[in-house]
Amino acid sequence: MDPIFIWWIGEAAPDRALLDHAALHLGRAFGRPVREWSSPERPRHAYDPKRKQHLSGAILKWLLEAGPGAGKVLGVTDRDLFIPILTYVFGEGQLGGGAAVVSIARLLEDVELIGPQLLLERLAKEAVHEVGHAFGLLHCATPVCVMARSSGVRNVDEKKPELCSECRRRLEELQTGGPR
Amino acid sequence: MSNERTRILVVDDEEIVRESLGGWLEKDGYSVHVAVDGFAALEKLKAERWSILIVDLKMPGMDGLQVLEEAKKLQPELAVVIMTAYATVDTAVAAMKLGAYDYLVKPFDPEELSLMMQKIVSQQTLVRENAVLRQALKREYRFRDLLSKSPAMQAVFELARTAARSNSTILVLGESGSGKEVLARAIHQESPRAEGPFVAVSCAALTESLLESELFGHEKGAFTGAIARRKGKFEAAHGGTLFLDEVGDIGSKLQLDLLRVLEERRFHRIGGNESVDVDVRIIAATNRDLKRAVGEGKFREDLFYRLNVIPILIPPLRDRREDIPLLVESFVERLSVEMKKRLDGVSSEAMSALMAHDWPGNVRELRNILERGAVVCTGPVIQLPDLGLPGKPDAAPRPGTLASLEEVERRHVSAVLAHTGGNVSQSARILGIDRVTLYNKMRKWGLRRDGEDEPPRDDNGAR
Ligand SMILES: [Zn+2]
Ligand SMILES: [Zn+2]
Numbered sequence: 022m023d024p025i026f027i028w029w030i031g032e033a034a035p036d037r038a039l040l041d042h043a044a045l046h047l048g049r050a051f052g053r054p055v056r057e058w059s060s061p062e063r064p065r066h067a068y069d070p071k072r073k074q075h076l077s078g079a080i081l082k083w084l085l086e087a088g089p090g091a092g093k094v095l096g097v098t099d100r101d102l103f104i105p106i107l108t109y110v111f112g113e114g115q116l117g118g119g120a121a122v123v124s125i126a127r128l129l130e131d132v133e134l135i136g137p138q139l140l141l142e143r144l145a146k147e148a149v150h151e152v153g154h155a156f157g158l159l160h161c162a163t164p165v166c167v168m169a170r171s172s173g174v175r176n177v178d179e180k181k182p183e184l185c186s187e188c189r190r191r192l193e194e195l196q197t198g199g200p201r
Numbered sequence: 202m203s204n205e206r207t208r209i210l211v212v213d214d215e216e217i218v219r220e221s222l223g224g225w226l227e228k229d230g231y232s233v234h235v236a237v238d239g240f241a242a243l244e245k246l247k248a249e250r251w252s253i254l255i256v257d258l259k260m261p262g263m264d265g266l267q268v269l270e271e272a273k274k275l276q277p278e279l280a281v282v283i284m285t286a287y288a289t290v291d292t293a294v295a296a297m298k299l300g301a302y303d304y305l306v307k308p309f310d311p312e313e314l315s316l317m318m319q320k321i322v323s324q325q326t327l328v329r330e331n332a333v334l335r336q337a338l339k340r341e342y343r344f345r346d347l348l349s350k351s352p353a354m355q356a357v358f359e360l361a362r363t364a365a366r367s368n369s370t371i372l373v374l375g376e377s378g379s380g381k382e383v384l385a386r387a388i389h390q391e392s393p394r395a396e397g398p399f400v401a402v403s404c405a406a407l408t409e410s411l412l413e414s415e416l417f418g419h420e421k422g423a424f425t426g427a428i429a430r431r432k433g434k435f436e437a438a439h440g441g442t443l444f445l446d447e448v449g450d451i452g453s454k455l456q457l458d459l460l461r462v463l464e465e466r467r468f469h470r471i472g473g474n475e476s477v478d479v480d481v482r483i484i485a486a487t488n489r490d491l492k493r494a495v496g497e498g499k500f501r502e503d504l505f506y507r508l509n510v511i512p513i514l515i516p517p518l519r520d521r522r523e524d525i526p527l528l529v530e531s532f533v534e535r536l537s538v539e540m541k542k543r544l545d546g547v548s549s550e551a552m553s554a555l556m557a558h559d560w561p562g563n564v565r566e567l568r569n570i571l572e573r574g575a576v577v578c579t580g581p582v583i584q585l586p587d588l589g590l591p592g593k594p595d596a597a598p599r600p601g602t603l604a605s606l607e608e609v610e611r612r613h614v615s616a617v618l619a620h621t622g623g624n625v626s627q628s629a630r631i632l633g634i635d636r637v638t639l640y641n642k643m644r645k646w647g648l649r650r651d652g653e654d655e656p657p658r659d660d661n662g663a664r
Contacts, residue, residue: 104225
């Protein structure tokens with residue numbers, strides 16, 4: 022079974038606890054081996070000096086070229102991400118594709134106040150969410166489901182790091198090529 | 202996804218915008234299609250139905266406002282959202298004037314975008330559901346402008362529908378405010394005469410001589426003040442329907458005149474010799490007990506039979522309380538449109554009071570009370586105090602005046618009779634006495650079957 026690769030592409034040094042926690046939840050949600058990928062390369066071309074943010078779509082393209090070339094690859098960054106129409110995004114996943122990216126930049130709110138565990142939880146949720154898109158899952162109407170849309174960090178806190186039963190069923194259908 | 206996905210069309214000349222917006226909305230479960238310019242968008246709008254159009258303001262060839270204008274012509278119920286890089290008040294105002302749902306300033310907040318889409322979808326769903334409901338309501342409960350789900354009224358509608366097809370004279374009976382004229386209009390509309398005029402005359406509003414000239418018209422110089430020839434309502438209703446409201450109120454001379462017209466279908470204008478032929482269908486209405494008036498010699502028996510060819514009795518509102526919520530909803534909706542004021546309905550407290558009220562003035566009273574409520578209420582929901590519902594007519598003696606036991610008993614019996622609509626058996630059951638005892642009391646106190654003070658009639662006398 023193709024693994025999910027998790028790749029720290031932040032500017033700061035990687036935070037082991039953060040990546041391990043995300044890997045744990047990814048493995049649980051998708052029932053696949055999760056491996057770490059590493060390389061000193063960074064998608065610096067994705068930076069937009071006018072917006073002082075990174076274009077998430079450009080990062081996705083780069084992940085596919087520079088990454089392991091198999092399975093799914095999730096880039097984790099500390100840079101702030103955007104897509105042209107939106108002020109920011111937590112991350113982006115190619116719908117039914119090979120790459121996903123997630124940022125901790127907007128997940129840091131209140132972390133200093135409440136503790137590092139909050140960031141661990143939030144990142145794990147958004148990692149599962151974006152990789153879920155790469156597996157072909159759409160947004161879910163169940164608010165606690167990890168595939169529920171998060172427009173703000175509060176929504177992220179409300180969700181669980183797991184797929185709801187409906188999304189799990191849907192994921193199975195997608196793997197086995199069942200009804201669309 | 203089991204239910205049909207909302208179809209969104211995104212129009213932007215920049216590929217990166219089409220892609221990122223399309224991708225975002227796709228993940229939300231919408232079915233998204235893109236167009237590179239206004240012309241391509243309009244082609245797609247001509248070919249298929251869309252729920253939402255998101256269009257960029259600045260595009261070469263045809264700008265967003267032009268697309269909006271054309272799109273609204275093609276699909277008026279389409280929700281159009283304008284995207285712009287810079288919001289100027291002018292463009293925003295122009296967009297809204299042209300019927301845009303809203304506009305978004307790039308880059309927009311993710312929450313803003315998703316919420317806006319959700320809002321549009323739920324509103325469109327609501328509109329669709331309401332339209333379906335309203336259609337169903339119309340089919341089920343409506344006879345033209347009359348709204349009712351009570352079995353008694355459904356029977357009235359059935360009879361009215363059948364009667365409409367004939368040319369026979371109809372006598373509509375019912376308390377004041379019960380909708381006799383509305384029913385008469387509905388019958389006219391359903392009849393083969395629908396293309397012809399519907400002319401209504403209230404016989405109680407005029408003196409006998411004025412009414413006579415109103416009905417038959419007059420020649421110049423027929424009486425003082427008749428400075429020109431004037432056509433009457435009979436002539437005005439030629440080819441259509443003449444509605445004679447409160448026909449029980451006309452005097453004996455006019456009763457005779459009316460009888461003649463009904464028999465001969467021709468008449469003379471006042472002061473004229475020439476006879477005028479008319480083709481008029483008569484619908485008469487009264488809140489009086491005409492048969493009784495005949496018995497008392499106040500109404501011509503021959504005229505009564507001429508009018509009473511097809512009698513239709515509209516039950517009073519208190520006998521069909523199940524219609525009150527339906528009527529309230531319909532009136533509130535209409536008032537909201539008429540007054541250009543947002544009205545969502547009445548509070549549950551107000552509704553219970555409306556359900557409990559006895560409605561001596563029937564549907565008209567209900568409408569008036571709601572109109573008052575709609576004017577007075579400060580929020581979108583009409584509250585109980587807004588209605589200014591009159592208290593119960595003093596069924597109990599006012600505090601401070603000590604009434605005799607018999608007086609209290611008389612008032613109570615009267616109230617029960619009013620409540621049951623004069624049904625003696627039912628009233629006797631409620632009062633816990635037998636019918637003979639109740640009759641004796643009614644006779645003694647001069648109570649009528651409907652609880653008003655007047656001599657009682659024979660117990661099984663038909664109305
Ligand atoms: Zn998502
Ligand atoms: Zn779900």
